[in-house]
Every structure is written in C-alpha cells, then in structure tokens.
Amino acid sequence: MRVPVAGVTRAVCLCAVVGAVGLLPWLSGRDPALTVLRARSAEQEPTRQALDAIRGALGLDAGPLALLGSWLRGLLRGDLGTSWVSGHEVLPSVGAGLQVSLALMGAALGVTVLLAAVLLAPVLACGRGAAGAGAAMLAAVPEFLLATVALLVCGVWLGLLPTSGWEGPRNMVLPALALGIPAGGLLGRLVADALPAALDERWAELWRGAGVGRARIAAAGLKRVLPPLVPQFGMVVVGLTGGAVAVETVFAVPGIGRTALGAAKSQDLPMLQGAVLALLLLGLVTGALAALVRRRPLGPALRDAGLSLPPPRPVRVHPAVPLSLAAVLLTAVGWGLLRDPYAVNTVARLAAPSWEHPLGTDGLGRDMLARLGYGAAATVGTAAAVCLLSLLVGLALGFLPGVAAGAADIANALPPVIVGILVAAVSGPGVGGAALTVALISWPPLAAHAAALVQEVRASAHLTAQRGIGATPLWILTRHVLPSVAAPVGRHALLRLPGIALAMASLGFLGLGAQPPAPEWGLLLDESRAYVERAPWAALSPALALTLLAALAVSAGAVRGAGNATRGKAHAHGKEGSSHGEDPPREGSPRRCLT
Template sequence: MRSAARKLVGSAGLTRLVCLVAVLATVGLLPWLSHRDPALTVLRARSAEQEATEEALSAIRADLGLDAGPLSLLGRWASDLLRGDFGTSWVSGTDVLPSVIAGLQVSLGLMGAALGVAVVLAAVLVAPVLVRGRGSAGAFAAMLAAVPEFLLATVVLLVCGVWLGWLPTAGWAGPEYLVLPALALGVPAGGLLGRLVADALPAVLDERWVELWRGAGVSRTAISAAALKRVLPPLVPQFGMVAVGLTGGAVAVEMVFAVPGIGRTALGAAKSQDLPLLQGSVLALLLLGLVAGAAAAFTRRRLLGPALRDAGLTLPPARPVRTHPAIPLTLFTVLAVTIGWGLLRDPYTVNTAARLAAPTWAHPLGTDALGRDVLARLGHGAASTVGTAAAICVLSLLVALALGFLPGVAAGAADIANALPPVIVGILVAAATGPGTGGAALAVALISWPALSAHAAALVQEVRASTFLTAQRAMGATPFWILTRHVLPSVAAPVARHALLRLPGIALALASLGFLGLGAQPPAPEWGLLLDESRAYVERAPWAALAPAVALALLAGLAVSGAAAVQGRRAWVRRATPTAKKRAPKKRAAKKRAPKKRAPKKEASVAV
C-alpha cells in the first residue's frame, strides 16, 4: 500500500512539473504562436504612417530576435527572465517590470479587500449554524457562489453607482473607489466559503466528542472554536480554489470598474498584441494562483499538526442543500419560453429609427444601440452558448473517463489546471489564435475537466476494490471484459450526471469570456457580448443590460437548484430505502420476543 501511494505521489509530482513547464513554455512562445505578425504590431506602435514593407518588417524581426526560431526565442526569454528582465513593451517602449509591479499592487489591494468581504459574509452565513447547532447556509449561499463576478459587478455598478449614485463607478483615486469592486469580487467568494463551512458544521456538531464536551460543561464558544478547527483542514484546499477564483474574477471586475490592476493590464496587452507586457502580466497572475495553492497546502498542514498530516482526515458527509423540485422546473420553463420566443425573431435586423427603444409589444425587451431586437438576440445567443457548452461537457467527460484510470497523471495536471482561471487561459488562447468562439471554447475546455477527472478516479478506485470484481477475476474474466462490462458502466453514468450539472457553469464561463471580448465577436448574439455592448448606454437604456443579466442570473439559479434537487433526491432515496427494509425485521423480532416474555411467568408458577 505504501509503495503504491509513493508511486502515485511521484507520478503526480512529475506530471505537475511537466504541466507547469508546458504552461511557461506557452507563455514564452507567445510571439511565435501569435496569430498576427509581431513585427507589424511593433511597426504600427513605432510609426503609424510608415509603410509595412518586407524590408521594414524583416529589420524589426531581426531586432526582436523573432527570426531565430522558436527554441532560440524561448531560450532567450527564459534567460532574460532569470535575470529579472521582463522585456520592453512593444507599444509604449517602456520596461515591462514596473508596469507589472504597479498593476500587481493594485490587484493585491483589491483582492485583499474582497477577501475581507468574503470572510465577513461567510461568518454571517456560519453564525446561525454555530448558535443553533443545526441548519445550513442553504440555497441562498449556493446562489451567491454561482453568480459570476462580471455579472454582479455590472448589477452593482448599475444600481449603486448609476441609479442611486452612492459610490463612484470607475477609477482608482481613493478608498471609496474600492467598495463596489470589492463587493462584486468578494460576495461570490463569501457565499462559497460560507456554504462549505456551514454545510459541513452540522455533521461535525453531531459527533460524539461534542456531546461529551457539553456534558462536561465546556462553554459554547470553546465548542464552536473546536468545531471550526475540525472543519477547516479538509476544506482548506477549497479555500485555495476560492483564492484562485479571486485572481480570475479580478480581471472582469477591473475591466468593469476601470481599475488599473494586473488583470486589466493583461487584457489590454492581449487586445493590443503587446506580447512582452502580456507575458509579464500572465506570469504574475499564474504566480498568484500557484502561491494561493501552496499557501492552502501549508495552512492545512499547520492546522492538522504533525500527528494528523498523513492520516487522511476527512469530514463527515455534508447535508445536501434542500430545494423544492418546482424551483429548477420553473427556472427552466422561464428560460425555455424566453429562448424559444427569441428564436422566432431575427437577431440581425438593424433599425436605426428604433435605437434604444423601451420595451413594447413589438419589442418585448426593447432594442439595442443599432435598433436590433434584444429578445431575438437573447434567444439566438442562448442557443449558441448552450450548444458550445454542451460540446465542452462531452469533451470534458471523455477526458475525465480516460484520466480516471491514471490518478497520478490526473492529480498532477489538475493542480496546474486549477491554478489557471478560465479568464487567464482565455487571454493566452486569444493572444495565440485570436478572439472568437472557438478560442473561448478551447480555453474553457482546457480547465473544465479536473473536477470530473477527480470524480472518475475516485469511482474507478472504489469499483476496482469491490468484492464482485475479485470474484470475476477468480472465475477467469479477462481485464477487457471487466473494464467494458463492469468498471466503465459503473463510472460513466455518475460522471455523466456530474458533467450535465456543470453545463450551466460552463455556459457562464463562456459568457464571461465573451463579456471581456475574448469570445464571440460582433455581431454574434452571445450573452456575455450583449452585456458588454450594453454597458456603454446603460444609463439611457438599462433594459438592454438587464435582459442578459437576468438571463445569466436565471442560468446560475438553474445550476444551483438543479444540483440541489438531484442531491436531495439521492439523500431521500438513501434514507428511505434502508428504512423500508428494516420495518419487516422489526415486526418479526417482536413476534419472536412474545413467547420469551411469557416464559418466566410459567417458571414462576411451577416454583410456587
């Protein structure tokens, strides 16, 4: 057992190193992988009027070292990086490192404030469970965790900044400029943290040691502190994922509120093809993700202590989030009716006479800046977004089933994939292939498989250890027979259901890339792109922005309520089935005990 575990850890470490080197090599080769000629980008930055002749482009390639081949380009970039030289911006001509450091300082301040908001919100969600000793964060926390940062940022900007005028909506000139971005970035993270802790606490508070401590007169404060200490170590890796999510969400939030952080710097560099600045920014974001994961692992080891570090401490099963089955059905019906109604309309017809028209019967959701029907664009955008998300789900399912039989490889690759938010991968893919639906789909597909592969690996290990497979081997069954008739059917169905539940989340990730300009391009009617296009005239025509925002919110609610309904149904089946089986034996046992109660009376009469 120990040798198998050591081999697993060794293969995971090797895979982790290989994947990290591959990511760094991709970043270093961006000038060679770029879909546009870097020499042309530099020429336009240096002199917009100079003609792009072959002689001028060749001179720039020689000056930048782009004509030496990919290996020489990668070696030169790596050697400069080791010396602390991040290169020179192709657009501004300044050193990249000061720009990266300045943007990183702003982003760290924003992420620190967002983390404070997340901790406060998580404490509010957890406090009722600690006070009553029961309950759960429920569907409300799950809904908060499912709302994309870019969507919440748009809603907060619209309501608190534009309509109410409470706080500034753009810039970075004082503490008041930090409030709305920190709320937009911290509320989803706080919902996720609160849900994880609050859902795990009731099972911990039902453990035997809590009852013994209460009987011994230990205070409620001490018991709550001990329960939190018991809950936190297994959840710390999830907290690391939350920190990585803050890194990716900061890109969208900085874009919405015009915050000069590292995410906005990376996105601007990708759009202007300033590849040295993009390389430095992506390296900073990748470093943040890796540091967050390492800090989570270190914190877990410190919380466990030397006696429990290798004990594989886990939490009792968390109670599932309860929701009424009618909720996902209602959300699905509303979305289906809206999408179906929009599919019957033309999303590309331009009518400048009806620009930014309010909702009427002719245009139930109003029109956009070109007079196009918002309902039609909403319906057609859903069809393309959900179709692309379904294809990504199928691809992720196939990858997960394949990697489920290679747990070491899957674990090592998943560690690197989890450190890369979809936005960062989308920036890299857009820099290499150009923005578009295909690039956004590739970016989301590259990082959507880790959760499915972990699920598949756990199921494969469980099925392989079952006794019926041992009997099959003893009967002479071939490995191919066992694989195709027993292992794959037992693993594929649960992982396929898991992939289906992740479909709305993948659609939201595609929408976020479209919102940032990395996905579908105009005039495509994609939800994220619709939301981005409507931000320019949100004060005059808020309905154009509210329509895709509400649709995305309904999609997030459908993801949460659908998963909760499935979990609740499974929990009900697990509880109901053993109860039904135990009723009959109890009745039979009662009949058997009846004669035993009469026996002592007969013996007593004889003795008398």
C-alpha cells in the same frame, strides 16, 4: 508510486504553461513586426526592409527555441522585456498593476470573510442549519455580472459610489463587493455545510455531556472542519485572480488583470507575457501555501494526515424550482427564436420595452428578445459540446489518478479568464477559442469523481470473484468498471452544463469569446455598458437571463436525489477529491466560472 507520478506530471504541465507563455510571439501566428511597426509609427509603410529590421531587433528571426531561451534568460535576470506598444520596460508596469490587484484582492478577502461569518453565525449559535440555497446562489453568480449590476444600481441609478478609476478607498468599494460576495457565498457554504455534521460526531457529544460550553465546542468544531477545507480556500483566492480581470475591466481599475486583457487585445505580447506570468505565479503561490497549511492541522486532535470531513447534509430543493426556472428561460428563448436578431432599425435604437419589442432594442435598433433567444441557442449548444469533451477527458484521467492529480494542480491554478487570454493571443478571440479555454480547465472535478468511483468499484467483492473465475482485465473494464463509473460521472457533468455556459458568457463579456454581431449573452452585456445610463433595460435583459441561468445551475444540483451520487461519492472519498481538484458547484467563476 502515485506521488512521484503526480509530481512529474505537475512539473511537466508547469513547464508546458511557462513555455507557452515564452513562445507567445511565435505561437500567435501573426507578424509581431507589423504590430510593433504600427505602434511606433502608424503612417510608416510596412515594407520588407522595415519589417526585417524590427524582426532582427526583437530576435524574432532566430526561431522558436532561440526565442524561448532568450526570454528565459531575461526572466532569470528579472528582465521581462520592453512593451511593443509603449516602448517602456514591462516589469515596472507589471509591478504597478500587481500592487493595485493585490490591494483590491485584499479588500475582497475582507468582504469574503465578513460574508462567510454572517452565513456561519446561525450554525455557530445553534449547531444546526446551513448556508442553504441563498449562499449557493451567491457563489454561482459570475463576478462580471455582479459588477455590472452594482455599477448600474449603486453607481448610475443611486449615484452612491464612483463607477471607475482608482483614486481612493471609495473607488475600491464596488469592485471589492463584486469580487468578495461570490467568494464569501462559497466560503460560507463550505464551512456551514460541514460544521453541523462535525458537531454531531462522538467527541462533541462527550464534550456536551461533560458540561463544556457551546462556544468552546463551536470553536473546536471550526478547528475540526477547517484543515480539510484549506485547499478549497486556496482555490477561492485563485478564483479572485481570474474574477479580478472582469471586475477591473468593468470599473476601469488599472490592475494586472486589466493590463493582461488590454495587452492581449493590442497584441503587446511582452506585456502580456509579464502580466500572465505574474497571475500564474500568484495562483501557484496561493496553492502551495494552501497545501502547506493543509499539512499542518490545527490542534492536537487533528494530527491524522488522512483527516477527511464527514458527509454534509445536502441542500435540497423541490424539483419544481429548476423546472420553473427552465420553463421561464425556454419561453424567452423560444419567443426570441421567432424574431430576427440581426435586423437593424436605427429609428428604433435604444427603444424602451414595448409590445413590438418586449425587451427593448440595442444601440443599432436590434430586438433584444431576438438576440437573447439566438444567443441562448448558440451558448447552450457550445456548452454541451464542451461538457461532453470534459466528460471524456475526466473519465480517461479517472483511470490515471497520479497523472490527473498533477495536471489538476496546474489547471486549478489557472483561472479560465487567464487561459482565455492566452488562447486568444494564439488563435484570436472567437467561440472556438472560448470553448477550448473552458474545456482545458473544466475536467478536474469530473476526473476526481471518476477516480474515486474507479477505486471503489475495483475494490468491490464481485470484481474479486470475477478475477477468481478467470475474467480478463478488458472484460472487467468494459462490462463492470466503465459502466459503473460513466453513469454517475455523466450526471455530474450534466449538472455542470449551466456553469459551463456561464463561463462561456464571461469570456464573451471580456471580448475573448464570440465576436460582434453574434448575439451571445456575455457579449450582449458588454455591448450594453456603453449606453447603460440611457437604456438600462438593454443591460438588464442579459443580466437577468444570466442570473436565471446561475439559479438553474444551483437548483438543478440540489434537487432531491439529483446529486446524491455525485456528492456522496466525492465526500466518501474526500482525500481523492481534494487531491484532484474536486470543488463544489460554483460557477461564474469561476473556479468561478464552472459549476
């Protein structure tokens, strides 16, 4: 019964997403006719007659159902409409942008595989070790942050590579590194964490006893661990589609992600519909291919459809590490809260760090330390609310595993940036829209964890005894099942708080979250790009703060005992975890943007 429910839920969610894309002109709440009029002639008066004529030409006066039907009929014919801004056909522009993005993603996948191989080499050589905290840190760094730092260091300071455009292979290097390094860190960590446990299994001991060479055993170990990880590999590729939006924006690459973001900001809804549909299709195809490969295990020893990985040896850090990182961040935030983040002093604009302004000033002479402090307070507060909402949704769906599985497949195919673009097109950019965006895609890992725990608790012997003595289902649910599930899932959600804050910062960086003059960290980093050559300290301050936040996200999850419940249960129920979208902490990104 569970499989049909998941399939129905998956189909309903997919139809809802496609329907929302088709109804964007109606859902936006703005007057599309005015947008088209301004695009065609900035000097023409927006009279009633002119606006009515445009609405009639675009079919906007026929109602939402007629609008959706017209769009779907055009979609079946391969017609994505005409751009409201340029007046050109949407399909050629989407196709050209998609070609650029696919080329960039191909180069990024090359970087990903190369870095993963480097991280995996020590494990293959000696059968021991793990990718460790270094790989986890690489996986947690957001692409937009890495792209900004690469542009600043390699492009501006050292002048080694081009910082914008798409003219040749040299223009591809920095964007591919910014996309591929976090993905490679995640991929290397996944395989390197699972491989040592697989090489300790009984079959490996028998092979070693029979004199089989180390290289052949290592190759067999890779075959053992790769099939259960294929869904995670698919999510890495999906994460590249979301990360490409930020990277293409930083390096001015004319890809599909930058096209979608530009269309959302200019309210060119037909272009936005086509770009988002292309990104959604790319994510769904990737997920389907991953599922297909997962059903065809590699090698005759992997024919069991229920194959799951043994629990990996967790990466552990001393509690002093996250405490030290938190102390540094809290000191900077507390010091900044004592200052005025909105005080403008044009005389001191772009001032270098000094005792009066420890982190320098921005383009309007505002104190960067003050803006950093107030930005942290707002970002963490919003992230805490999102975290609580995700926890409640995850707990509720944990009791409906079939529904959660189908919905999670669609949520995992939608990177947060793409959801943010859709939400911004409907409600406009802002903190509320960014919070809703992150909440919509942050619940699947919590729901997977909750579903695994619910299954385990319900099968326990003491609950069987409770039913035998006549306990009601409500009594068992409220007194036994829910308390046993809520505590570990709540700790899991708390570990994801820094990653949720990073996701909020990534949306702010792209202009989809907090708006000026709000002192939000991602927005601060975006504003500083305009004068990064003259005042690099203005960009380094929020970049360093975001890096510390990523390090805190990684180290908090690796404290001895902190994540035992989370990781232990998830790996004990590896099949449920994969079906619900369970993924390891990775935040910037995203799934890049969520830890």
